[in-house]
Amino acid sequence: MIRRTDFPILNKKIKGQPLVYFDNASTAQKSRPVIEAVSNFYQNDNANVHRGLNPLADEATKKYESVRNLVADFIGAKKEEIIFTSGATAGVNLVARSWGEANLRAGDIVVLSIAEHHANIVPWLQLQKKIGIKLEYIPLEADGSWDLLAAKKLLNKRRVRLLAVSQVSNVLGIINPVAQLTKLAKQKGIVTLIDAAQSVAHLKIDVKKIACDFLVFSGHKLGGPTGIGILYGRQELLLATPPFMGGGDMISFVKSDSFGVSDLPYKFEAGTPNIAGVVGLGAALKYLESVGYNSIHKQEQGLTIYFLQKIKKLKAVKIFGTAKAKLPIFALTINGIHPHDAADILGQAGIILRAGHHCAQPLHDYLGVPATLRASLSFYNTKKEIDYFVSKLAELIKAFK
Numbered sequence: 479m480i481r482r483t484d485f486p487i488l489n490k491k492i493k494g495q496p497l498v499y500f501d502n503a504s505t506a507q508k509s510r511p512v513i514e515a516v517s518n519f520y521q522n523d524n525a526n527v528h529r530g531l532n533p534l535a536d537e538a539t540k541k542y543e544s545v546r547n548l549v550a551d552f553i554g555a556k557k558e559e560i561i562f563t564s565g566a567t568a569g570v571n572l573v574a575r576s577w578g579e580a581n582l583r584a585g586d587i588v589v590l591s592i593a594e595h596h597a598n599i600v601p602w603l604q605l606q607k608k609i610g611i612k613l614e615y616i617p618l619e620a621d622g623s624w625d626l627l628a629a630k631k632l633l634n635k636r637r638v639r640l641l642a643v644s645q646v647s648n649v650l651g652i653i654n655p656v657a658q659l660t661k662l663a664k665q666k667g668i669v670t671l672i673d674a675a676q677s678v679a680h681l682k683i684d685v686k687k688i689a690c691d692f693l694v695f696s697g698h699k700l701g702g703p704t705g706i707g708i709l710y711g712r713q714e715l716l717l718a719t720p721p722f723m724g725g726g727d728m729i730s731f732v733k734s735d736s737f738g739v740s741d742l743p744y745k746f747e748a749g750t751p752n753i754a755g756v757v758g759l760g761a762a763l764k765y766l767e768s769v770g771y772n773s774i775h776k777q778e779q780g781l782t783i784y785f786l787q788k789i790k791k792l793k794a795v796k797i798f799g800t801a802k803a804k805l806p807i808f809a810l811t812i813n814g815i816h817p818h819d820a821a822d823i824l825g826q827a828g829i830i831l832r833a834g835h836h837c838a839q840p841l842h843d844y845l846g847v848p849a850t851l852r853a854s855l856s857f858y859n860t861k862k863e864i865d866y867f868v869s870k871l872a873e874l875i876k877a878f879k
């Protein structure tokens with residue numbers, strides 16, 4: 479069941495106006511169980527994990543590892559396949575530095591979509607510079623969905639080694655048919671990486687159904703703390719991949735002139751992890767499951783349809799990404815008003831939006847606009863909030879005429 483009252487921050491007022499939080503694609507708000515889990519960990523259980531041999535460390539380790547099991551069940555993976563990272567960005571970088579550097583050679587092709595977040599572009603540009611790999615981008619249809627014909631053509635190129643794409647664009651909100659491409663990639667021996675940073679808070683993820691080799695997401699976008707994320711890797715691939723970070727916890731032994739690598743998943747978790755973050759992530763996953771993806775989907779689809787109906791009445795507004803399979807993430811431009819001005823002025827009315835390129839500059843170049851105004855909603859948002867946003871935007875358009 480959806481209970482808005484579970485989110486204390488939603489009671490906040492900004493300049494005397496109720497907070498209308500429409501920046502969920504940036505980071506989602508935290509429910510009370512998540513806030514309490516993190517606070518409780520620091521108040522009652524704080525200790526380092528895996529190294530204690532004392533009751534407090536044992537308890538912290540138990541809590542930490544129980545979340546690994548939870549995440550594994552949550553996405554249909556084995557616990558050895560779940561690596562705790564600091565977020566989606568760290569996950570993509572880990573794949574690029576560990577798997578990429580060990581397996582990619584000059585001239586090999588990595589296929590991305592033009593709608594990727596910088597987190598899934600820059601690590602590959604870095605390898606382009608370092609190794610000489612080539613990047614190819616899947617273009618989009620006019621409605622923001624992938625041009626599947628072009629995508630299939632790209633995957634037919636002989637030197638393609640990796641397909642790395644997001645399940646949902648953080649700008650357009652379009653739900654991409656990732657399983658169609660991973661299936662094709664598999665037939666061709668192409669490794670696949672799915673960026674689920676935006677999708678995981680809205681759609682049930684099953685790595686077996688997506689049939690990908692790697693998948694990344696961040697805890698904070700699904701209501702968990704910042705600084706914690708997940709890299710899923712298929713066991714066989716992770717076993718064959720060398721770690722790129724060295725230090726405590728990832729070793730089986732260290733001598734003055736050599737070291738041995740630990741078992742999965744620890745070989746990719748060097749150093750003291752974000753233990754309280756892991757505990758908070760566990761609480762966030764349990765919370766999402768208690769609300770239920772069916773309720774979330776139903777509510778969010780209702781909000782998407784309502785938002786599009788209402789915004790259509792404002793003739794000065796152009797929406798990017800209108801394909802039917804869409805989450806409530808809306809990028810728009812307004813005739814005669816810069817997105818930054820709109821975000822600033824609407825912010826004074828308590829409406830929290832984001833303006834800019836949203837870490838997707840190649841997409842904005844492709845769309846031919848330097849910046850957009852983004853409203854991104856979650857299941858705890860309401861139609862009343864959409865009405866308020868649309869009325870304030872209408873006032874703004876009138877004032878700028």
Ligand SMILES: Cc1ncc(COP(=O)(O)O)c(C=O)c1O
Nearest residue numbers: 565566567595597644648675696
């Ligand atoms: C699609 C997508 N990928 C990756 C990221 C990076 O996530 P983080 O900054 O949590 O590492 C984001 C963040 O906005 C995103 O939207």
